Amino acid sequence: MSPSQADKMIGGYPAYMRESIDKVAATRAQRLKEGPPSPMSAEAREEVLREWHPDYKADRKRQLVVGVSRDERMPHEVADVLEAYPLIDPKDIDLSKPDHEVQILILGGGGAASVAALFAVEEGIPVDQILMASKLRHGDCNSIMAQGGIQAADRPQDSPAIHYLDALGGGHYTNKPELVRALVHDGPMLIDWHEKLGILYDKVDGGYLEAHGGGTSRMRMHSAKDYTGLELMRVLRDEVRNVGIPVLEFAPAIELILDESGRAAGAVLLNLETDEAIVVKANATVLATGGFGRLHIQGYPTTNHYGATADGLVLAYRAGAKLIDMDSVQYHPTGVAYPAAILGQLATEKLRNQGAEPVNIDGASFVFPLEPRDVEAAAIIRECYGNDKGVATPSGIRGVWLDTPMIDEIHGKGTLKRRLAAMWMMWHRHGIDITEDPALIFPTLHYQNGGIEIDADTGTGVPGLFAGGEVGGGVHGKNRLMGNSLLDYNVFGRRAGIAAARWAKANAPSGLTLKHAAAYADELEKAGIDRSRKAPMILPDYRSEAVVARTLDVR
Amino acid sequence: MEEATARMTQIFIMGKAYDVPVGITIMDAMEYAGYRFIRGAGCRSGFCGACGTVYRKEGEYRLEFALACQEMVEEGMHLTQLPFTPAPRADYDLHALDANENVLLQYYPAIARCVSCNTCTKACPQDIEVMDYVQAALRGDLQQVTELSFDCIQCGLCSMRCPADIKHYHLAQMGRRLYALTESPVPAHLTERVRELKAGAHDAALDELVSMDLDGLKARYAAREIEKVSEGSE
Numbered sequence: 001m002s003p004s005q006a007d008k009m010i011g012g013y014p015a016y017m018r019e020s021i022d023k024v025a026a027t028r029a030q031r032l033k034e035g036p037p038s039p040m041s042a043e044a045r046e047e048v049l050r051e052w053h054p055d056y057k058a059d060r061k062r063q064l065v066v067g068v069s070r071d072e073r074m075p076h077e078v079a080d081v082l083e084a085y086p087l088i089d090p091k092d093i094d095l096s097k098p099d100h101e102v103q104i105l106i107l108g109g110g111g112a113a114s115v116a117a118l119f120a121v122e123e124g125i126p127v128d129q130i131l132m133a134s135k136l137r138h139g140d141c142n143s144i145m146a147q148g149g150i151q152a153a154d155r156p157q158d159s160p161a162i163h164y165l166d167a168l169g170g171g172h173y174t175n176k177p178e179l180v181r182a183l184v185h186d187g188p189m190l191i192d193w194h195e196k197l198g199i200l201y202d203k204v205d206g207g208y209l210e211a212h213g214g215g216t217s218r219m220r221m222h223s224a225k226d227y228t229g230l231e232l233m234r235v236l237r238d239e240v241r242n243v244g245i246p247v248l249e250f251a252p253a254i255e256l257i258l259d260e261s262g263r264a265a266g267a268v269l270l271n272l273e274t275d276e277a278i279v280v281k282a283n284a285t286v287l288a289t290g291g292f293g294r295l296h297i298q299g300y301p302t303t304n305h306y307g308a309t310a311d312g313l314v315l316a317y318r319a320g321a322k323l324i325d326m327d328s329v330q331y332h333p334t335g336v337a338y339p340a341a342i343l344g345q346l347a348t349e350k351l352r353n354q355g356a357e358p359v360n361i362d363g364a365s366f367v368f369p370l371e372p373r374d375v376e377a378a379a380i381i382r383e384c385y386g387n388d389k390g391v392a393t394p395s396g397i398r399g400v401w402l403d404t405p406m407i408d409e410i411h412g413k414g415t416l417k418r419r420l421a422a423m424w425m426m427w428h429r430h431g432i433d434i435t436e437d438p439a440l441i442f443p444t445l446h447y448q449n450g451g452i453e454i455d456a457d458t459g460t461g462v463p464g465l466f467a468g469g470e471v472g473g474g475v476h477g478k479n480r481l482m483g484n485s486l487l488d489y490n491v492f493g494r495r496a497g498i499a500a501a502r503w504a505k506a507n508a509p510s511g512l513t514l515k516h517a518a519a520y521a522d523e524l525e526k527a528g529i530d531r532s533r534k535a536p537m538i539l540p541d542y543r544s545e546a547v548v549a550r551t552l553d554v555r
Numbered sequence: 556m557e558e559a560t561a562r563m564t565q566i567f568i569m570g571k572a573y574d575v576p577v578g579i580t581i582m583d584a585m586e587y588a589g590y591r592f593i594r595g596a597g598c599r600s601g602f603c604g605a606c607g608t609v610y611r612k613e614g615e616y617r618l619e620f621a622l623a624c625q626e627m628v629e630e631g632m633h634l635t636q637l638p639f640t641p642a643p644r645a646d647y648d649l650h651a652l653d654a655n656e657n658v659l660l661q662y663y664p665a666i667a668r669c670v671s672c673n674t675c676t677k678a679c680p681q682d683i684e685v686m687d688y689v690q691a692a693l694r695g696d697l698q699q700v701t702e703l704s705f706d707c708i709q710c711g712l713c714s715m716r717c718p719a720d721i722k723h724y725h726l727a728q729m730g731r732r733l734y735a736l737t738e739s740p741v742p743a744h745l746t747e748r749v750r751e752l753k754a755g756a757h758d759a760a761l762d763e764l765v766s767m768d769l770d771g772l773k774a775r776y777a778a779r780e781i782e783k784v785s786e787g788s789e
Contacts, residue, residue: 042773136596136605137597137603137605139597140603141598144598145598145602145603154742154744154745154748154749155744156747157782159757159760160752160761161757161760161763161764162779165764165772165776166779168764168772168776169772169773169776173769173772173773177765177766178765181762181764181765184761185752185757185761188748188749188752189752189753191745192741192745192749195735195736195741196650197732198649198731198734199732199735200701200705200731200734201739203742206743207742207743207744208744212782212784217779217780217782218782219784225706227602227706229602230708231705234728235731235732238729241644241646242649244646250593273593305597305603306592306597306598306599340578340579342580342600345599345600345601421705421706422601422706425681425706426600426625429601429625429626539591541591542583542586542587543587543591544586544587544589547587547588547589
């Protein structure tokens with residue numbers, strides 16, 4: 001940091017923010033005494049969503065004009081990659097000599113892919129008959145970044161039925177019932193599986209240390225400090241390696257392959273280093289490619305990893321899989337609003353379930369801290385732009401305070417650093433101590449609520465194609481609750497691995513083809529879609545405009 | 556970014572000079588300069604370990620270590636990329652292991668060669684006391700290995716720097732899993748719930764909700780009792 005900038009900084013914040021930070025400190029004792037505002041009524045929730053949630057802006061969406069879900073409305077950014085031509089000309093790909101022939105091809109390198117692979121082995125598929133193919137490294141994924149926890153109804157005062165109600169109400173009753181049933185029913189059994197893998201959850205007095213999340217009526221959030229996603233993912237990855245399942249890294253799928261009777265039969269991958277096509281023939285294909293955060297819907301920053309570009313949606317849609325709830329995007333209520341270097345990165349909901357509450361520029365609380373995520377996010381946007389009570393940052397956006405020092409006030413000194421080590425470190429790297437000062441936050445693009453419509457056994461409607469994790473849709477309806485995504489990738493990753501194994505034993509493709517991709521391109525042509533629009537995106541481009549304008553295509 | 560674009564600073568990437576905005580990370584600065592990452596970029600939030608990097612400051616001989624997605628650029632920084640670290644790990648069967656005090660030494664014998672130079676600790680972008688957990692591994696103290704290494708994101712910078720060829724982050728992973736399995740018992744309430752589920756004890760309640768109409772569900776949702784957080788608990 002340059003000296004002139006440092007002059008204006010106090011404790012990691014620009015000096016002008018100190019007046020507001022002092023107000024937050026001054027109201028803290030009183031707020032702690034009074035407790036947070038009450039939860040909103042159903043009507044109040046509807047109103048704030050309608051007026052302030054980004055999903056409710058009609059002009060930011062359009063209806064698809066091609067494919068099996070052409071009536072679905074979705075953000076322009078998503079429609080743009082779906083209404084796009086294949087990267088390859090199907091004529092150029094020789095499918096007659098596959099580079100790999102396996103029983104199960106698993107596309108993705110995150111949580112759902114790893115769980116599917118491990119359960120395919122348990123189901124009796126030999127390890128050398130499985131291939132995982134990942135765009136980046138095995139473990140470069142959203143799963144590894146999850147902080148707050150994973151839900152599972154395993155305490156006596158809780159039940160899967162109560163979990164069902166929480167998830168369904170949080171999703172505005174739009175979730176597919178059979179999927180919610182699977183989610184809440186399998187939850188405790190997956191936690192038990194984690195125990196056998198040596199995943200270390202936080203425990204106290206012989207039980208789990210369980211907490212609330214936004215929209216839960218029982219404390220069922222299991223955590224591993226605030227590295228829950230990391231702890232799960234690194235153990236799953238370690239086990240995939242122990243078992244010896246082959247993983248092809250830096251090899252994203254760019255087209256699915258079908259057989260002549262319309263069954264999924266593998267995929268064309270791209271070697272990211274050499275740009276070679278890699279043809280994989282498989283009896284069953286599992287899509288575990290994650291979500292769409294890096295499309296930056298409505299210009300929002302995102303918590304998502306570098307490769308979250310909706311590729312799986314694009315491929316499956318061309319192959320004839322239906323989409324569901326694609327109009328709905330999850331904006332996490334608390335992304336980093338300051339400093340700009342980490343804008344949009346996740347400030348875990350665990351900060352709120354440990355007692356931190358959102359407060360405005362005057363140090364006043366304005367919302368129950370644990371509303372479902374869409375409601376909480378909309379209330380924060382309203383406070384900044386409707387009530388004009390946000391704090392402006394040097395980069396021009398507004399945010400509200402998350403009063404993190406409350407955590408140690410409630411639970412005792414040292415609690416935040418112990419239970420929220422990752423969060424403490426994130427701000428500490430930028431000179432801010434969140435045990436002393438509050439953190440400035442604003443909603444950030446976090447999760448693809450919808451996706452490829454699946455059934456309870458992860459079937460996609462395309463025979464032999466299964467989907468699990470964020471790429472799948474219907475589990476969360478129009479809004480996912482905290483802690484249900486880690487659970488989702490475990491429950492539906494497992495079900496996908498088992499379903500794919502059973503399918504692969506009974507089916508073998510014959511007559512590999514990319515005709516569906518050619519037919520989709522024809523459909524786009526008829527609809528008058530610009531030929532230059534291609535997908536999947538694979539990776540976003542963050543080069544500066546000045547550089548892109550001067551870049552020559554000469555090699 | 557408006558503020559940042561107003562003020563620029565000069566850095567060096569692979570030896571070439573570039574002007575980039577002040578106040579952005581190493582990763583953002585390299586992209587601003589025109590790089591498109593294939594390797595060396597993952598979660599972009601400090602959790603995945605893909606972007607471990609080394610750099611040097613102008614006029615300094617010493618190499619510094621950081622995550623490219625977390626560290627801010629500074630005037631005169633010399634940057635490069637570390638695309639890949641080949642580090643062997645030991646395969647093991649967690650349930651067949653004899654979790655005795657020498658188990659980590661058996662699978663990772665290089666820990667006996669630790670010269671206590673502390674270079675691993677200095678390289679760690681997570682501020683982990685890496686050398687201390689290697690010493691704990693030598694003593695067979697799995698609890699200490701687990702507690703000290705828990706924040707490890709497995710970027711591999713420790714192992715890249717180690718003169719004794721220790722694979723710190725892999726042995727810590729094995730140590731944590733063993734500790735969890737042997738020293739962190741499965742809560743009885745989980746075992747009981749799993750037993751109930753396998754016996755179908757919750758099926759009827761779930762089936763009732765699955766077939767319930769919207770008004771019924773809304774009434775049930777509105778009538779939920781919200782569990783109170785008791786004093787001093789979570």
